[in-house]
Amino acid sequence: MFFQLRREEVVDVAGLQAMLEESPGKAAQAILAAAGQGAVEAQLLLGQILLDGRGIQADAAVARRWFGIAAQGGSAMAHNMLGRCLEHGWGGEPSQAQAAIHYARAADAGLDWGLYNLGNLLATGRGIPANQAQALMCYEKAAHMGHAKSMNLYGRYLEQGIATAPNPTRAVRWYRRSAEAGDFRGMFSLAMVLVERGQVADAAPWLERARVEGNMNFLRSALVTLQGAGPVLMGFAARYAEEIERRGE
Incomplete structure (x- = not known):
C-alpha cells in the first residue's frame, strides 16, 4: 500500500520502515503525515513508534488512540495492539475484558498474534472465563x-x-519447530525433553541459545526448572544464574 505524502512524493510502508532505520526523526514526520491523511497502515506504524519512542517522544496514551483509529479502519494488527494496550494498561486504564474483544477481532481476521494473545487470556481466565479447549484451538491455528x-x-x-489426549511425539515435533523458528521458550521446551531422553549433548545448544535470547521473566522461571532437574543440569543452572546477575536484575 502506498501513501501520498506530497504531490511529488509517494512512500510505501516498507519505505517508511526502512526510513526508520536510517533516519528515525525524518521517518516519524513522514509516518505522521501519512497517518493524518488516513493511511491505516501508517496509523498503525505511528502507534508503534509512539509506544516505542522511536524517532518521536514516547507517548503510550497517544499510541493507544492511534491504534484505535487504525482498528476502526480495519487493521487486524491494530486491534491486536489495542488489545495489548488494554491488557497491560499502556496509555490508560487496563481492561482485560476489552482486550479480549480486540484480540478476538484480530483472531477472527486471521491474525496469528491475535490468536496467540486471545489464547493466553483463555488459558489463564484473565478478562474472560478460562476455557482450555478454546485456548488450544487458538494456539493450534496460530501454530x-x-x-x-x-x-x-x-x-x-x-x-x-x-484439553486433548496426550501426544508426546507430536509435542516434540512442535517444540522443535518452535525452537527452529526462533522462540526461546520453544528452545527450552525442546531441550528439556531431550534431557529427559538422556540426550544432554543435543539439548545443550538449545539451552545456551535460550539463555542468551530469553528475557528476564523466562530466565528466572527456567532457572527454577534447571535447579530442580538434578546434577546433570547444575552447570546450566549456574550459567543461567550468572546471566541473570550479569543483566543486573
Missing part, C-alpha cells in the same frame, strides 16, 4: 500459521494432555 510462540504452547498442551 499452523507459523507462529513460533504458539507452536511451543501447542506442544505443551499436547505433551501435558490439556
